[in-house]
Amino acid sequence: MSRASPPIIVAEKLGKSFQLGEIHRDWAARLFRRGAHAGPAPLLQALCDVDFSVEEGEVFGIIGANGAGKSTLLKILAGITDPSSGRAVLRGRIASLLEVGTGFHPELTGRENVFLNGTILGLHRREIREEYGRIVEFAGLEKFMDTPVKRYSSGMQVRLAFAVAAHLRPEILLVDEVLAVGDIAFQRKCLGAMKEVAGGGRTVLFVSHNMAAVSNLCDRVLMLRQGRVAAIGPADEVIQAYIHSTEDSRALDGRGYVSFHPRQPVLPQAPLLLQAARLVDEEERPVSSAQTGGALRVDVRLEGFDRYPSAVVGLTVRSVFDQKIFHFNSAMAGGFGPVPRHPGEKVRLEIQALPLMAGAYSMDLLVFEPGVRLIDRVDGVLQFDVIESDLYGNGYRGEAREGLIAVQGECAIEGVEDDP
């Protein structure tokens, strides 16, 4: 089959490097800095040999860990920054939504900001005037258009900004994590609007950490790892590869512990109590999986936990789509009882009859004082697989894609239903 139209986006060997440290290299700058010797500055290779192409009408996802180069790639495509090597060709009008409300000025009213934001995104006043009514209606902010934006809630700002962008009628829409804010109803609306944009023959590039949104929206996905293309292909395949790759990259010590260092505290000046954790089986061997209906044993290493005698250690299990499935903590299990405490402690949490269908999951760990405050938390640190087991005793094997929770029950045929 010969394709009628060439790909709408083609990237060839795109690369981007940043100079680290202080930048004093251009000629005018040297006038001021004569004598300071200009040694070769260290370079950070943020993107390297990135090749891909996107067909017209596709919704194309870009995923990867923090620092993998996703945002840099999007900025290059948007023209915000130039690549250091390679080239990309985009055929069509581009709108980039790297942050909602770019150029929103808090002192200006909603109406003034619609015009400002629209012109920043490349529209002419005339076009905005034509679309204005629809923009306001989409945002659902008819009553607030003469109020300064600084009095808006952040959700309202997002709605207004997205409304402007959704009415740009671009041929290519570049979107970066804008759906992270806003309430559920509006997120759905935005997803719907993006699909509509795509459905109208338009092309969407979507960068996100939200695997549910990526899987839901995208046809194909590109995974970046340390600035290089790690995988490219159908959405669900690449998402699965991504989930497994994050697992492999974790540093394990000899006893199977996943270390949480280095990291930032959840709140400024909060203590870093959580040190490392591992999963173990019945024979105390470190593992990376559990069985449906089996036990899930988690060892958590803590530092300074003895200073918080009323604190509770808990875990939250999440699906690949980042939904919380269940939470379990030491208070539910009756607390630790009156035992001598030490600065460096290991806590074991054990869940019996794990009610999860086979699939990939992740776990957050947290330490908190119930009803008082959160002391420490690490998100998504333990990745593990749940392996199918003969839970029903008849060979039926359940999978996470049918539903995450494994339940037990009965069935029977009770004759023909009588007419009521």
Next chain:
Amino acid sequence: MNNKRLEYIRQPRRGWFDLALGELWAYRDLLAALAWRNLTVRYKQSVIGIAWAILKPVLQMLVFSVVFGRLANLPSDGVPYPVFLYAGLLPWTYFSSAISSASGSLLAGGNMINKVYFPRMILPFSYLFTGLIDLLLAMAVLFGLMAWYRADMVFGPQMLLFPLFLLPAIVFAGGLSLWLCALAVRYRDIHHLVPYLLQVGMFVTPVVYAVQLLPARFQWILQLNPMTGVIEGFRWSLLGKPVEGWGMMGLGCALSVALLFAGMVYFRRVDRTLADIV
């Protein structure tokens, strides 16, 4: 239809003289929107609002009239000193406020620069237009002053020429702003330097005095300053004050055009890595 599609190519930029003027024109509505934003934001939540645009030069005129007109008794070529002064203060105030706000525009607009593409030259340029609106408002006071002092007004065709003398002011302010704001990205020193540059600038420009105050053999230095031409032109077209040294002032204008061009070249150079360092 695909043949007629816009095509954007992202690749490392090379060459010196790619000024992307066509793009600047395509984004003219943004220029207007930003100029308007600068103006409205400045006067939001103030009681007298845009009246400040008039009040500021008037207050300055009052202070300087007392100090330089009454106390120092500077000559003003037969025109009442306050009128003479105000006709010079108008273009100077425009110039200095354009420079001081435009020179920090790239740093202030960091968030926009990082998140969306637009021709970045629009940021400093928008302040050139904001200042023009202030200037036109403050012009009203000049006509009031002229009537009050019954100055010899030259109602004639030359009065219509005063906007023409704003052109070199815009070009000069634009050129200088491009240099300052591009340098300020790397050197925050510029931020501290600009107020002093402007203070000195005001005294090497005939704002509070007339060019003739200087010995004739030094006057050409003053005339090379493009703002001298602007102010002399204002006084000539509005107050009918005779002007000497058109040649030198023409050269000053030519210099400011060169400064603007060089500023654009340097700005585009800095622009390549702007989003990475702002």
